[in-house]
Amino acid sequence: MNTNLRIAVVEADRARALQIVDALKDDGWDDIFVIGDDHGLARKLGDLNPDLVLIDLAHPNRDALEQVSIASQAEHRPVAMFVDQSDDEMTTAAMTAGLSAYVVGAPEPERIRSVLRTAIARFQVMSQMRRELEIAKQALVDRKTIDRAKGILMRAKAITEDEAYSLMRKTAMSQNRKVIDVAHALLTAADLLE
Amino acid sequence: MMSRPLNCGYVPLVDSAPLIIAKELGFAADEGIQLNLLRQPSWAALRDLLALKHLDVAHMLSPMPVAMSLGLSGPPVQIDAPLVLSANGTVVGVSRAIGDNMRARGWVPQFSDPRATIECLLACRDQPLRVGVPFPYSMHRLLFEYLVEGAQGARSDLISIVTTPPPLMADAVARGDLDLFCVGEPWGTVAVSTEQAELILPGASIWAHAPEKVLGMRRDWAAENDEACGVLLRAVYRAARWLGQAENQPLASEILARSEHLDLPDHAIDPALTGHILCRHGDAPVHIPNFLKFHQGATNFPWRSQGAWIGAQISRLAGLDEARTVQTAADCLRPDLYRRHLATSDADMPGASAKVEGALAHPTAVASTRGEMILGPDAYFDGRTFDFGPL
Numbered sequence: 001m002n003t004n005l006r007i008a009v010v011e012a013d014r015a016r017a018l019q020i021v022d023a024l025k026d027d028g029w030d031d032i033f034v035i036g037d038d039h040g041l042a043r044k045l046g047d048l049n050p051d052l053v054l055i056d057l058a059h060p061n062r063d064a065l066e067q068v069s070i071a072s073q074a075e076h077r078p079v080a081m082f083v084d085q086s087d088d089e090m091t092t093a094a095m096t097a098g099l100s101a102y103v104v105g106a107p108e109p110e111r112i113r114s115v116l117r118t119a120i121a122r123f124q125v126m127s128q129m130r131r132e133l134e135i136a137k138q139a140l141v142d143r144k145t146i147d148r149a150k151g152i153l154m155r156a157k158a159i160t161e162d163e164a165y166s167l168m169r170k171t172a173m174s175q176n177r178k179v180i181d182v183a184h185a186l187l188t189a190a191d192l193l194e
Numbered sequence: 195m196m197s198r199p200l201n202c203g204y205v206p207l208v209d210s211a212p213l214i215i216a217k218e219l220g221f222a223a224d225e226g227i228q229l230n231l232l233r234q235p236s237w238a239a240l241r242d243l244l245a246l247k248h249l250d251v252a253h254m255l256s257p258m259p260v261a262m263s264l265g266l267s268g269p270p271v272q273i274d275a276p277l278v279l280s281a282n283g284t285v286v287g288v289s290r291a292i293g294d295n296m297r298a299r300g301w302v303p304q305f306s307d308p309r310a311t312i313e314c315l316l317a318c319r320d321q322p323l324r325v326g327v328p329f330p331y332s333m334h335r336l337l338f339e340y341l342v343e344g345a346q347g348a349r350s351d352l353i354s355i356v357t358t359p360p361p362l363m364a365d366a367v368a369r370g371d372l373d374l375f376c377v378g379e380p381w382g383t384v385a386v387s388t389e390q391a392e393l394i395l396p397g398a399s400i401w402a403h404a405p406e407k408v409l410g411m412r413r414d415w416a417a418e419n420d421e422a423c424g425v426l427l428r429a430v431y432r433a434a435r436w437l438g439q440a441e442n443q444p445l446a447s448e449i450l451a452r453s454e455h456l457d458l459p460d461h462a463i464d465p466a467l468t469g470h471i472l473c474r475h476g477d478a479p480v481h482i483p484n485f486l487k488f489h490q491g492a493t494n495f496p497w498r499s500q501g502a503w504i505g506a507q508i509s510r511l512a513g514l515d516e517a518r519t520v521q522t523a524a525d526c527l528r529p530d531l532y533r534r535h536l537a538t539s540d541a542d543m544p545g546a547s548a549k550v551e552g553a554l555a556h557p558t559a560v561a562s563t564r565g566e567m568i569l570g571p572d573a574y575f576d577g578r579t580f581d582f583g584p585l
Binding site for chain 2: 038039040042057058059060061062063064065066091092095100
């Protein structure tokens with residue numbers, strides 16, 4: 001019986017790839033390879049001959065993986081995990097986390113599920129982190145915009161910073177808009193008037 | 195009336211235009227749907243999301259519904275196509291090195307002679323030609339395999355198909371990973387602009403009227419959402435008809451270039467819409483009539499015989515029983531839905547729902563409800579015809 005699984009992780013971002021590898025290693029899987037470069041994906045997978053391929057659902061090179069299932073003949077061809085629709089819950093969890101997986105050959109389903117559970121959890125954490133990072137970045141940009149708008153109001157109306165902010169907030173509320181939108185409008189108008 | 199939201203997946207290619215125009219010109223809103231266009235990074239992602247009901251409908255390569263319905267690609271789900279979005283619009287290209295090699299062997303670049311071109315290509319290389327296609331189940335691949343078979347007399351190991359995302363095609367030929375590639379616009383034009391590749395044939399020189407993209411949906415979705423399906427077909431039909439009017443071409447180009455859905459500059463969109471194709475950097479563009487068809491020649495009608503032809507090709511590629519595969523494939527095309535939902539529109543309906551594919555060398559008038567239908571040309575490069583019977 002095959003006790004280990006050879007797993008290929010297709011991921012260009014090195015930090016993300018390592019996170020997945022580490023999570024899988026913590027679970028005792030140690031036959032793991034990372035493919036970071038997009039070129040010749042099918043050929044590299046052919047050389048590695050993995051049992052399972054993990055790839056981001058949104059990876060632009062996923063279609064190249066479809067090719068592998070056509071090129072290699074008969075029983076050893078990777079098939080998208082979603083072929084097994086009996087496992088709806090796991091399929092949905094993987095999709096939501098942004099993970100797609102290809103299974104090659106016929107390893108024990110329970111082993112596949114075990115790897116997938118770990119990978120799904122890791123993908124969820126990573127996409128959550130990515131979302132938070134984006135939100136943080138946006139918040140930073142928004143704050144700079146609001147600060148600039150406050151500065152313009154303070155100069156134009158000779159008011160304090162707090163007064164400038166409450167004026168923008170009041171305007172936003174009365175127009176049913178967000179403070180950031182008011183700040184944008186103010187900056188656009190100020191640029192035009194310059 | 196509340197406008198109904200409908201999630202439509204698409205891949206940002208020039209031939210997704212009917213969906214973008216349906217939204218941007220308000221045909222969809224006018225008919226009562228809020229068309230959410232959801233851009234997809236790959237055909238595999240689009241396929242999985244459609245199969246798992248995250249998308250209601252999608253812009254699909256014409257062989258995809260057949261391959262999915264046969265269980266050959268992704269989760270086995272019955273997918274139907276009640277409307278064809280476009281015909282033709284693809285190109286075959288080679289690396290500059292192979293192009294030069296072909297010239298040295300006496301090949302004349304006319305962008306029109308498939309038999310001489312493929313024979314010269316096969317002579318250029320003593321190993322199988324590595325052919326890049328966007329997806330295993332694409333019209334690009336079916337046409338190229340048909341070309342090799344027609345020129346050589348038998349399907350053989352003369353080529354090896356390598357699925358490659360279209361934006362990477364130019365790079366892959368430049369690196370020597372591919373000998374040639376088959377892609378839809380704008381990626382042929384983009385490959386030429388990198389000066390690493392040249393175009394040697396339009397897909398239409400292999401089959402003069404090849405259904406390229408279809409509007410795909412799950413069969414159960416179409417059954418359970420009859421009204422939404424009808425509304426969508428009418429909106430997309432109006433958009434396709436608008437795109438098919440030559441006088442709208444400059445405006446279409448501008449709308450598509452400005453649309454957030456495509457994100458392509460107008461110089462990448464124009465060649466496909468005007469049919470003026472630049473085959474080699476520095477040469478003058480060649481004009482290809484009917485390079486990409488959105489409407490004329492009953493392009494939008496889902497002929498069961500077109501599905502049958504796709505099925506016949508796939509049965510050979512996948513080693514399946516031909517008769518059964520052809521029938522399953524013909525059943526994926528849904529002229530019944532097209533006829534019923536467009537009955538109240540001014541769409542001209544043909545008398546039959548299947549025809550002999552490849553029979554028309556010239557535009558030919560056929561029997562239709564309004565008597566205005568002109569089909570063809572739809573000839574294959576080798577002059578074969580395909581009569582699948584009444585299906």
